[in-house]
Amino acid sequence: MVNVAILGFGTVGSGVAEVLTGHESSIAQKADGLVKLKYILDVREFPESPFADRFVKDFSVIESDPEVDIVVETIGGATVALDFTRRALAAGKSVVTSNKELVATHGYELTQLAREKGVCYLFEASVGGGIPIIRPLSQCLAANEILEIYGILNGTTNYILTRMIKAGLSFEQALAEAQEKGYAERDPSADVEGHDACRKICILSAIAFGRHIYPEQVPTQGITGVTLADVDYAEGAGKKIKLLGRAIKMPDGAVCAYVAPHLIDVSHPLAGVDDVFNGISVRGDAIGDVMFYGRGAGKLPTASAVVADVMDIARNLGHRKALCWAPGGPDAACGTGQLASRWYVRADARAEALRSALGEVKLLARPGAPAEEAACLTEGEFTQAQLEEKLSGVEVRCALRVLN
Amino acid sequence: MVNVAILGFGTVGSGVAEVLTGHESSIAQKADGLVKLKYILDVREFPESPFADRFVKDFSVIESDPEVDIVVETIGGATVALDFTRRALAAGKSVVTSNKELVATHGYELTQLAREKGVCYLFEASVGGGIPIIRPLSQCLAANEILEIYGILNGTTNYILTRMIKAGLSFEQALAEAQEKGYAERDPSADVEGHDACRKICILSAIAFGRHIYPEQVPTQGITGVTLADVDYAEGAGKKIKLLGRAIKMPDGAVCAYVAPHLIDVSHPLAGVDDVFNGISVRGDAIGDVMFYGRGAGKLPTASAVVADVMDIARNLGHRKALCWAPGGPDAACGTGQLASRWYVRADARAEALRSALGEVKLLARPGAPAEEAACLTEGEFTQAQLEEKLSGVEVRCALRVLN
Numbered sequence: 001m002v003n004v005a006i007l008g009f010g011t012v013g014s015g016v017a018e019v020l021t022g023h024e025s026s027i028a029q030k031a032d033g034l035v036k037l038k039y040i041l042d043v044r045e046f047p048e049s050p051f052a053d054r055f056v057k058d059f060s061v062i063e064s065d066p067e068v069d070i071v072v073e074t075i076g077g078a079t080v081a082l083d084f085t086r087r088a089l090a091a092g093k094s095v096v097t098s099n100k101e102l103v104a105t106h107g108y109e110l111t112q113l114a115r116e117k118g119v120c121y122l123f124e125a126s127v128g129g130g131i132p133i134i135r136p137l138s139q140c141l142a143a144n145e146i147l148e149i150y151g152i153l154n155g156t157t158n159y160i161l162t163r164m165i166k167a168g169l170s171f172e173q174a175l176a177e178a179q180e181k182g183y184a185e186r187d188p189s190a191d192v193e194g195h196d197a198c199r200k201i202c203i204l205s206a207i208a209f210g211r212h213i214y215p216e217q218v219p220t221q222g223i224t225g226v227t228l229a230d231v232d233y234a235e236g237a238g239k240k241i242k243l244l245g246r247a248i249k250m251p252d253g254a255v256c257a258y259v260a261p262h263l264i265d266v267s268h269p270l271a272g273v274d275d276v277f278n279g280i281s282v283r284g285d286a287i288g289d290v291m292f293y294g295r296g297a298g299k300l301p302t303a304s305a306v307v308a309d310v311m312d313i314a315r316n317l318g319h320r321k322a323l324c325w326a327p328g329g330p331d332a333a334c335g336t337g338q339l340a341s342r343w344y345v346r347a348d349a350r351a352e353a354l355r356s357a358l359g360e361v362k363l364l365a366r367p368g369a370p371a372e373e374a375a376c377l378t379e380g381e382f383t384q385a386q387l388e389e390k391l392s393g394v395e396v397r398c399a400l401r402v403l404n
Numbered sequence: 405m406v407n408v409a410i411l412g413f414g415t416v417g418s419g420v421a422e423v424l425t426g427h428e429s430s431i432a433q434k435a436d437g438l439v440k441l442k443y444i445l446d447v448r449e450f451p452e453s454p455f456a457d458r459f460v461k462d463f464s465v466i467e468s469d470p471e472v473d474i475v476v477e478t479i480g481g482a483t484v485a486l487d488f489t490r491r492a493l494a495a496g497k498s499v500v501t502s503n504k505e506l507v508a509t510h511g512y513e514l515t516q517l518a519r520e521k522g523v524c525y526l527f528e529a530s531v532g533g534g535i536p537i538i539r540p541l542s543q544c545l546a547a548n549e550i551l552e553i554y555g556i557l558n559g560t561t562n563y564i565l566t567r568m569i570k571a572g573l574s575f576e577q578a579l580a581e582a583q584e585k586g587y588a589e590r591d592p593s594a595d596v597e598g599h600d601a602c603r604k605i606c607i608l609s610a611i612a613f614g615r616h617i618y619p620e621q622v623p624t625q626g627i628t629g630v631t632l633a634d635v636d637y638a639e640g641a642g643k644k645i646k647l648l649g650r651a652i653k654m655p656d657g658a659v660c661a662y663v664a665p666h667l668i669d670v671s672h673p674l675a676g677v678d679d680v681f682n683g684i685s686v687r688g689d690a691i692g693d694v695m696f697y698g699r700g701a702g703k704l705p706t707a708s709a710v711v712a713d714v715m716d717i718a719r720n721l722g723h724r725k726a727l728c729w730a731p732g733g734p735d736a737a738c739g740t741g742q743l744a745s746r747w748y749v750r751a752d753a754r755a756e757a758l759r760s761a762l763g764e765v766k767l768l769a770r771p772g773a774p775a776e777e778a779a780c781l782t783e784g785e786f787t788q789a790q791l792e793e794k795l796s797g798v799e800v801r802c803a804l805r806v807l808n
Contacts, residue, residue: 132544140536143711286708294694307547
């Protein structure tokens with residue numbers, strides 16, 4: 001029998017309790033033994049909960065109970081969660097989490113600690129909710145050299161962009177709708193400013209390329225600057241605007257990781273990833289491109305990924321090798337300085353001004369465009385610095401990379 | 405150090421040798437030790453091969469060498485491959501294969517034998533080539549009750565259908581082109597009659613639903629009956645024709661598994677899976693729908709999946725729990741008798757005849773349709789028997805299920 005403690009009884013934590021107990025017999029069968037929920041840690045009271053008898057308020061009860069094999073951390077953030085995770089691992093317990101902030105900022109330290117203690121620190125649910133991506137990337141694609149990963153990593157911003165594209169809502173209207181539906185927080189900045197996607201691309205980079213990349217090393221641009229004018233121009237060019245997290249192994253070995261809205265072709269598989277869905281594309285030297293698609297968030301999808309990690313540990317107790325990677329450093333990530341792309345540019349300018357600044361371009365049109373506005377796709381590929389230099393005399397309103 | 409023997413030096417076997425030796429140092433790092441290619445078994449001579457010194461012609465050399473830990477079977481078929489796999493497992497060696505025929509027909513026996521011997525029988529490459537699907541399904545989605553799996557499982561037929569849809573080629577022309585490009589065999593029947601997809605849905609069913617399903621229990625229809633007329637009618641209805649392997653857990657616990665061309669909506673994620681790509685959709689009770697997409701065949705994609713299995717075994721030598729399922733039986737699969745669907749019907753008939761036979765229908769049009777031809781989508785859902793009864797007086801030319 002394997003005993004589990006859940007830290008934090010919020011959306012994901014309560015989902016984990018539900019999945020663990022609701023599927024008890026099939027989990028026992030697949031995990032070769034009973035997986036029992038022994039404790040739930042929360043500062044709040046839940047007298048009506050079917051799990052009321054399992055609540056504790058003091059982490060040391062869990063920490064000092066030798067019967068607890070696995071701790072599920074769904075507290076979030078990187079303060080209390082970090083302290084409890086360190087203490088659980090130090091006490092020889094495996095830890096499973098959905099906490100992307102903690103993995104992105106302290107994943108190197110925590111995986112090392114797990115390795116030293118001969119236990120596991122698993123976090124399948126931290127990227128893509130229930131979509132299997134961490135294990136496929138680390139195990140199934142292990143025979144590949146990974147060249148690039150990119151994807152729609154944040155469901156909230158994808159919902160907002162989808163509503164702008166399909167229903168013609170403004171960013172503000174679409175955000176308000178997402179908040180009404182519970183897809184966006186009251187303070188939506190972690191999503192709309194791209195920070196959530198940034199943490200996820202950090203985690204994917206570590207698994208794919210073998211070194212820790214910290215969020216502050218990843219240039220991050222959200223979707224607050226995307227307007228309906230840009231959506232319309234993109235549509236006229238057979239493209240859609242999607243917020244991508246992207247990490248590319250550069251020829252010198254450093255990783256170019258960043259988050260930004262991109263124009264992608266409507267025929268690209270990611271163009272069909274709408275609403276709150278996520279899609280993650282991985283390019284390996286042997287496999288070519290593979291894509292993973294599904295619900296990137298939500299109580300039960302995320303909980304099911306957490307429980308799958310719990311089952312994996314239960315099934316291989318004492319044997320499973322830890323996932324780990326090398327430490328980060330200033331040379332691990334190189335920013336986007338060397339990355340040349342085709343660009344979409346919208347400016348308060350005449351078409352001729354864009355053409356003379358950028359060379360060969362494809363001019364774009366949209367219904368109701370003011371006379372002083374022009375937009376284009378560049379034919380040539382430029383770094384951001386090159387683009388800015390070329391456009392130095394032009395009143396640029398929006399410039400986005402085009403995904404090849 | 406872990407020693408590997410490859411059985412069969414064809415496309416996949418030579419790809420495995422290439423990936424194993426080409427990525428030797430990164431594989432050693434990820435697998436926590438050197439993975440060495442010790443033998444290649446083939447009846448042919450390869451004097452020019454860089455691996456010439458490792459060829460053997462007698463399987464008993466491999467079988468009786470205690471240094472060989474892992475046998476990679478890429479012979480194909482279910483005769484010699486079955487014999488060698490049994491003997492390798494019995495000798496306490498783990499076996500990795502890409503052989504879908506062998507897994508679909510003898511997977512239960514071979515996984516049981518592996519379990520008894522405390523070794524592994526792994527076959528990630530048998531479905532979807534390099535696309536991670538077996539491990540995500542068995543591990544990452546383990547906390548879900550799987551409700552349904554369906555997908556484009558055969559690249560050859562998907563290429564043919566894509567060329568019919570996009571270039572207006574006839575089935576025969578598209579097949580000839582696929583043969584020229586090496587995507588189809590000279591005898592294409594295993595692909596175009598649906599047998600290859602059938603084997604793959606058997607394997608996916610076993611993993612997802614826990615009992616062996618044999619190919620002969622799976623009603624299988626290929627794409628030889630699909631004409632350009634059907635492609636055109638589908639397009640007029642906003643649909644595409646795709647060959648799907650499908651397995652549904654029915655309320656009584658039996659599995660409804662079958663292979664047939666379906667009409668799917670152009671907005672469905674699988675509709676964008678074109679050419680030789682595969683796409684596999686899985687529906688779980690917690691996760692909802694997830695989809696996996698990539699190259700379903702080819703030397704290096706398939707080889708990379710085989711090598712990932714080899715690395716997984718090497719990394720967890722002696723510890724990895726075997727994948728296994730319960731035996732099959734007549735009650736494990738129930739055919740499609742109870743499965744009601746909307747249908748696409750093309751007939752040599754007047755529109756009124758279809759309407760009076762089928763009730764509410766959506767009539768379809770195509771350019772150049774003869775006056776005596778009519779086609780429709782039914783509004784109601786019918787089993788195949790119900791449909792046939794309703795259409796008993798009608799000259800039906802094609803009837804295909806519509807995926808909801």
